[in-house]
Amino acid sequence: MAAFRPAVGAEAEFLDELLEHGLLVDMGAPGVYGRGAVFEEVRVGFDALVTRIAAADGSEALRFPPLMPRHHLESTGYLGTFPHLAGTIFAFEGSDGDAVEQAERACRHEDWSAHQAMTELALVPAACYPVYPAIAARGPLPAGGVTIDAGASYVFRSEPSGDPARLQMFHQREIVRIGEPATVTGWRDTWRDRALDVLRRVGLAAEVDVASDPFFGRPGRMLAATQRAQQLKFEVTIPIASPQPTAVASFNYHQDHFAQTFGIALAGGEPAHTACLGFGLERITLGLLRCHGLAPQRWPAGVREELWGT
Amino acid sequence: MAAFRPAVGAEAEFLDELLEHGLLVDMGAPGVYGRGAVFEEVRVGFDALVTRIAAADGSEALRFPPLMPRHHLESTGYLGTFPHLAGTIFAFEGSDGDAVEQAERACRHEDWSAHQAMTELALVPAACYPVYPAIAARGPLPAGGVTIDAGASYVFRSEPSGDPARLQMFHQREIVRIGEPATVTGWRDTWRDRALDVLRRVGLAAEVDVASDPFFGRPGRMLAATQRAQQLKFEVTIPIASPQPTAVASFNYHQDHFAQTFGIALAGGEPAHTACLGFGLERITLGLLRCHGLAPQRWPAGVREELWGT
Numbered sequence: 001m002a003a004f005r006p007a008v009g010a011e012a013e014f015l016d017e018l019l020e021h022g023l024l025v026d027m028g029a030p031g032v033y034g035r036g037a038v039f040e041e042v043r044v045g046f047d048a049l050v051t052r053i054a055a056a057d058g059s060e061a062l063r064f065p066p067l068m069p070r071h072h073l074e075s076t077g078y079l080g081t082f083p084h085l086a087g088t089i090f091a092f093e094g095s096d097g098d099a100v101e102q103a104e105r106a107c108r109h110e111d112w113s114a115h116q117a118m119t120e121l122a123l124v125p126a127a128c129y130p131v132y133p134a135i136a137a138r139g140p141l142p143a144g145g146v147t148i149d150a151g152a153s154y155v156f157r158s159e160p161s162g163d164p165a166r167l168q169m170f171h172q173r174e175i176v177r178i179g180e181p182a183t184v185t186g187w188r189d190t191w192r193d194r195a196l197d198v199l200r201r202v203g204l205a206a207e208v209d210v211a212s213d214p215f216f217g218r219p220g221r222m223l224a225a226t227q228r229a230q231q232l233k234f235e236v237t238i239p240i241a242s243p244q245p246t247a248v249a250s251f252n253y254h255q256d257h258f259a260q261t262f263g264i265a266l267a268g269g270e271p272a273h274t275a276c277l278g279f280g281l282e283r284i285t286l287g288l289l290r291c292h293g294l295a296p297q298r299w300p301a302g303v304r305e306e307l308w309g310t
Numbered sequence: 311m312a313a314f315r316p317a318v319g320a321e322a323e324f325l326d327e328l329l330e331h332g333l334l335v336d337m338g339a340p341g342v343y344g345r346g347a348v349f350e351e352v353r354v355g356f357d358a359l360v361t362r363i364a365a366a367d368g369s370e371a372l373r374f375p376p377l378m379p380r381h382h383l384e385s386t387g388y389l390g391t392f393p394h395l396a397g398t399i400f401a402f403e404g405s406d407g408d409a410v411e412q413a414e415r416a417c418r419h420e421d422w423s424a425h426q427a428m429t430e431l432a433l434v435p436a437a438c439y440p441v442y443p444a445i446a447a448r449g450p451l452p453a454g455g456v457t458i459d460a461g462a463s464y465v466f467r468s469e470p471s472g473d474p475a476r477l478q479m480f481h482q483r484e485i486v487r488i489g490e491p492a493t494v495t496g497w498r499d500t501w502r503d504r505a506l507d508v509l510r511r512v513g514l515a516a517e518v519d520v521a522s523d524p525f526f527g528r529p530g531r532m533l534a535a536t537q538r539a540q541q542l543k544f545e546v547t548i549p550i551a552s553p554q555p556t557a558v559a560s561f562n563y564h565q566d567h568f569a570q571t572f573g574i575a576l577a578g579g580e581p582a583h584t585a586c587l588g589f590g591l592e593r594i595t596l597g598l599l600r601c602h603g604l605a606p607q608r609w610p611a612g613v614r615e616e617l618w619g620t
Contacts, residue, residue, distance in 0.1 A: 025444050028379040037371040061347040065479040069338040080413035083402045088426050090400045091468040092393045096527045102391035116398050119422035134335050169375040217406045271414040
């Protein structure tokens with residue numbers, strides 16, 4: 001099991017405050033919380049604001065469940081770069097007798113893992129992952145490529161933590177652009193600027209910077225350096241409760257990685273390029289609650305107007 | 311891995327039709343599909359209709375992610391009665407060298423399950439499961455008990471099938487009533503009647519009947535008989551594409567099972583009783599599409615009015 005990462009700075013105090021006021025609900029595992037009505041009101045409000053901003057882009061809406069075929073996770077190389085974050089689904093495979101033994105061990109809270117076998121399913125690690133094989137299956141792209149709005153989808157990261165902003169299961173609001181390289185990078189940069197703007201409009205001290213993914217192990221450090229040098233990833237950060245600002249949105253250019261993996265071709269046959277953006281909805285919600293207080297009805301009128309039009 | 315259950319009757323033909331018209335999106339695993347904009351419009355429309363009907367009840371809204379602590383799954387006895395349906399989360403636990411070996415096996419699509427270890431998390435098997443420990447943690451119930459609207463939550467069942475109405479990952483819209491026995495059973499019966507009424511109002515040939523859960527193995531048959539004899543479970547069925555009508559909503563009286571397991575007490579200290587209702591939102595969406603056709607803009611005006619107020 002992944003090592004627990006203890007809270008630092010004001011993280012533990014903020015988590016306690018959120019639990020005490022019912023914004024989050026303890027479920028007995030770090031980074032996996034229920035959400036009260038106020039938390040959801042803010043999260044859904046920001047999600048709807050992104051939808052209004054995205055409306056002009058003429059994207060196609062697709063929605064995916066939080067599970068995907070393990071086969072696709074294997075194909076993307078995710079296990080090479082993020083082995084520590086992936087989650088796979090196991091299930092029972094056995095006889096009536098095995099089921100009895102499993103149940104007996106389980107009800108005594110003993111180890112029953114030997115009765116569970118790997119299924120063909122894995123947890124979705126980023127909301128854009130199911131988009132690429134789905135678009136590849138359609139054949140060559142139309143002229144101009146496609147923009148897919150994958151909505152707000154639950155994604156998993158195996159990283160138990162005492163920081164309420166580091167959840168194991170959270171909503172990524174993702175949009176994906178697939179097309180020619182210049183189209184895709186232009187779209188990515190436009191959204192980076194839009195994100196900075198909208199987060200500032202709701203009162204958050206947002207900043208943008210070149211970033212890298214949390215690649216695993218020693219080879220990961222070289223991957224991260226290359227990613228930064230090529231400016232493939234930008235992140236927008238805001239202050240929440242950690243000593244350092246927290247990334248709440250990312251803007252990623254994958255070059256032809258996903259298109260080559262799944263076989264997404266431009267109308268002319270050359271491999272497409274892809275980019276995606278993701279808003280971490282729980283982190284933005286936490287940032288708003290931390291900045292403006294736990295009672296949205298008392299937030300500044302301008303912020304309320306942006307989120308709920310009231 | 312659970313055995314694949316092939317399609318029967320018109321199930322395969324209906325699934326093909328849904329995929330061809332983009333209402334569902336193939337992801338490469340049976341029972342795990344993406345959803346196009348039209349499918350989502352119908353699903354969300356029905357969910358909102360349930361919200362309007364429920365508004366008078368004065369429930370408290372709580373939302374839970376599709377994962378919960380494995381410990382709670384163990385405590386409820388779920389592994390005794392539904393071992394074949396449960397899903398658990400495994401993740402990597404190892405050295406840099408193990409990670410390299412895992413990635414190499416994975417990218418060749420070979421077995422890498424030996425590198426995955428059981429985590430403390432499991433997939434939520436029914437949307438009401440996270441509600442009971444959360445309410446127990448608050449201490450004794452207020453007078454009159456509580457009603458919790460758990461919203462539309464993704465739940466998992468390990469049962470790959472060719473029937474589009476038998477998904478492995480789908481949305482249950484659940485509401486839970488916790489209180490005195492008579493309060494709880496009265497509420498359950500009211501909702502059973504409301505469900506029958508609302509499903510008929512949107513044009514579906516809904517019927518209600520006493521039902522039982524798909525308990526595992528030979529002892530399961532006795533449990534099912536007892537459940538029916540005591541009328542603990544009702545189901546509302548509608549025709550979709552299977553030879554027999556499909557259950558799309560269930561109304562379950564748990565007596566004191568969950569209250570005893572998690573320690574939910576009435577104001578006076580006696581164990582509470584619980585009941586829940588669940589609407590299978592994808593099944594209802596499929597039933598509407600099968601009954602009225604794949605183009606909601608051409609559905610009868612009365613049905614459109616109920617779902618979207620237009």
